[in-house]
Amino acid sequence: MSRQEMPMGTTTAWMTTDAAHMMRPLALAAPGHAPIDDELTFDHGVRHQRIAGFGASFTDSSAFLVNGLDGGEKRTVMQRLFSSDKGIGLSLLRNPIGASDYARWVYSYDDMAGGVSDEHLDHFSIEHDRADILPLTAWAMRINPDLRLIASPWSAPGWMKDSGTMISGSLLKRWYGVYADYLVAFIKAYADEGVDVHAITIQNEPLFEPSHYPGMPLSAREAVDFVLRHLRPALHAAGLRTRIFGYDHNWDHPEYPEYLLAHAAEAFDGIAWHWYGGEPSVQSLLSRRFGDKPVYFTEGSGGDWIPAFEAAFSNVMRSGIDILRHRSRSFMLWNIALDERNGPVVPGFGRSTCRGLLRIGKGKQVEYTLDYYGLGHFSSVIRPGATRIESSQTPSIRTLVCDNPDGSTGYVFFNDAQRSRYVHAGDGALDVAVSMPPKSALSIIARGGDSGEVGA
Numbered sequence: 001m002s003r004q005e006m007p008m009g010t011t012t013a014w015m016t017t018d019a020a021h022m023m024r025p026l027a028l029a030a031p032g033h034a035p036i037d038d039e040l041t042f043d044h045g046v047r048h049q050r051i052a053g054f055g056a057s058f059t060d061s062s063a064f065l066v067n068g069l070d071g072g073e074k075r076t077v078m079q080r081l082f083s084s085d086k087g088i089g090l091s092l093l094r095n096p097i098g099a100s101d102y103a104r105w106v107y108s109y110d111d112m113a114g115g116v117s118d119e120h121l122d123h124f125s126i127e128h129d130r131a132d133i134l135p136l137t138a139w140a141m142r143i144n145p146d147l148r149l150i151a152s153p154w155s156a157p158g159w160m161k162d163s164g165t166m167i168s169g170s171l172l173k174r175w176y177g178v179y180a181d182y183l184v185a186f187i188k189a190y191a192d193e194g195v196d197v198h199a200i201t202i203q204n205e206p207l208f209e210p211s212h213y214p215g216m217p218l219s220a221r222e223a224v225d226f227v228l229r230h231l232r233p234a235l236h237a238a239g240l241r242t243r244i245f246g247y248d249h250n251w252d253h254p255e256y257p258e259y260l261l262a263h264a265a266e267a268f269d270g271i272a273w274h275w276y277g278g279e280p281s282v283q284s285l286l287s288r289r290f291g292d293k294p295v296y297f298t299e300g301s302g303g304d305w306i307p308a309f310e311a312a313f314s315n316v317m318r319s320g321i322d323i324l325r326h327r328s329r330s331f332m333l334w335n336i337a338l339d340e341r342n343g344p345v346v347p348g349f350g351r352s353t354c355r356g357l358l359r360i361g362k363g364k365q366v367e368y369t370l371d372y373y374g375l376g377h378f379s380s381v382i383r384p385g386a387t388r389i390e391s392s393q394t395p396s397i398r399t400l401v402c403d404n405p406d407g408s409t410g411y412v413f414f415n416d417a418q419r420s421r422y423v424h425a426g427d428g429a430l431d432v433a434v435s436m437p438p439k440s441a442l443s444i445i446a447r448g449g450d451s452g453e454v455g456a
Contacts, residue, residue, distance in 0.1 A: 011430065011446040014380065017437045019309040022373040023380075026442075032433055034422050038394045040413070042401050042427040046390035051402055052148065052296070052329040054379035055092030056357055058140075060103035061344045062336040063132035065360045077358065077366060078136070081336065082143040084383070088376030091146050091384045093137060094298050094332055097153040097186055099166065100204070101213035102335055102354075104344045106166050108157035109186060117159045119178055126189045138195050146384040148198035149190075150298065152248060155214040157182070166214040171222075180230035184238050199243035201272050201298065202227060207249050207256065213346050220259035227267045243269035245296055251278025254286055261290040270294035273328070275319055283326040295327045301334035302371045303342075304353040309370055310439050312355075316374030317414040317441045321398045324378075324388065331378060333357060333371050374441070381410030381445040396421050397436070408447040415440050 013026040058066075066077055080087035098108040110124045118124075126134070141147045155166040156179050163169020171179060187197045206218035218226070227244060235242055246268040247257040257271045271293060273283055283295045300319065306312045320331045338356035345352050357372040378400070386402035389409075393399050396417035402410050409429045415421050415436040423434040430446045 013444045017440045036424045037421040038397045038423045040425040041392045043390040048388040051386040053091030053384045055090045056333045056336045065337045067132040082140045094150040100154045152201040152204045155216040176230045180234040201245045201248035220256045224264045245270045245272040248272040254282045272296045272298040275300035280326045296330045297323045297328040302355040313370045377443045381443045411444040413442045
């Protein structure tokens with residue numbers, strides 16, 4: 001049965017306790033009489049942000065790996081990623097505009113050799129994406145009609161930069177207008193392929209200039225100039241309503257998005273954040289200061305720097321709940337798929353330590369990683385257009401609760417304690433007693449009055 005077609009009184013639950021028991025369905029029974037450790041309450045009358053969705057990225061590397069699977073396996077993977085009935089129902093993609101660090105080679109959509117420029121973009125082409133990225137993105141949209149695409153550039157074409165290359169170097173001011181036209185050409189070319197670009201960020205991680213993969217520093221002052229004088233007018237002239245999100249970098253430098261909003265709040269439809277530094281509370285602080293400016297979390301990668309399983313899984317659950325409780329409308333991880341060496345990566349990148357939602361190894365064996373299941377704990381019960389409601393927390397139990405557009409309610413609980421907790425959660429839609437082992441996650445979707453006891 002589709003979760004969008006849940007009859008009144010239906011409750012479904014999934015729990016993760018360890019690497020061998022990830023998102024296992026749980027049967028519900030009548031509540032018991034054991035002493036309650038944590039009492040959770042919810043207020044559907046106190047409503048917060050709308051949720052746009054959950055997702056990850058079809059980087060060049062990810063799309064190449066997924067599209068290289070055999071037909072039956074590929075269909076299974078796509079269903080398990082994007083279907084709300086047969087999978088975790090991802091509803092957002094954030095795809096790079098041109099090459100990122102996770103690409104098989106460095107490319108843009110207008111590559112010119114020997115320092116030659118292309119002022120009129122006569123050589124612009126998205127041919128590269130027609131092999132893997134576009135077909136999979138369009139397929140994902142067919143599986144989940146609610147899916148939206150966000151696109152982010154890692155670098156302008158090399159001939160637009162003072163370095164002459166996509167690796168290092170800054171965008172030359174004389175090419176601001178042409179670069180705006182380049183981004184518009186990308187949006188229009190995707191539209192011609194039947195793929196709508198819902199939003200773009202103007203630069204991935206603008207405060208970082210990598211020396212071993214495509215990147216491009218862009219100051220807050222330059223970002224305001226580029227968007228106000230070039231990108232916004234170019235979108236308007238093309239009749240496009242694509243949204244623009246600013247910043248797209250870490251929590252530890254809120255002065256950058258603060259400058260954007262102080263000088264050009266009307267030019268940005270939201271602020272995008274990553275998790276590689278700082279704390280998610282800055283999302284709320286900045287949003288409140290600027291009239292509830294929309295917040296989007298667009299990238300967080302799991303990787304070898306956090307030991308698997310418990311610490312890494314706990315980081316996904318803990319961070320996801322905190323990010324969404326601090327006003328974010330989205331929660332997005334990074335690569336959809338990587339290989340057994342955490343690649344492919346661009347030549348010269350070196351050793352990769354990132355982890356994808358999937359690991360596709362030799363022989364095209366597919367492993368669904370802890371990030372897939374961690375993200376699934378959110379996306380399987382909280383649908384696009386949901387509204388986050390007020391939910392209590394305790395020192396042990398973190399919570400996220402959202403009312404879905406179909407009348408159901410999605411609950412995500414994480415036991416951050418070192419011992420099991422017996423939790424009671426009750427409101428008009430749900431009345432359950434839950435035995436939660438240490439560092440376990442529980443997701444419930446409920447519609448109508450229901451009561452039961454959940455055991456691990």
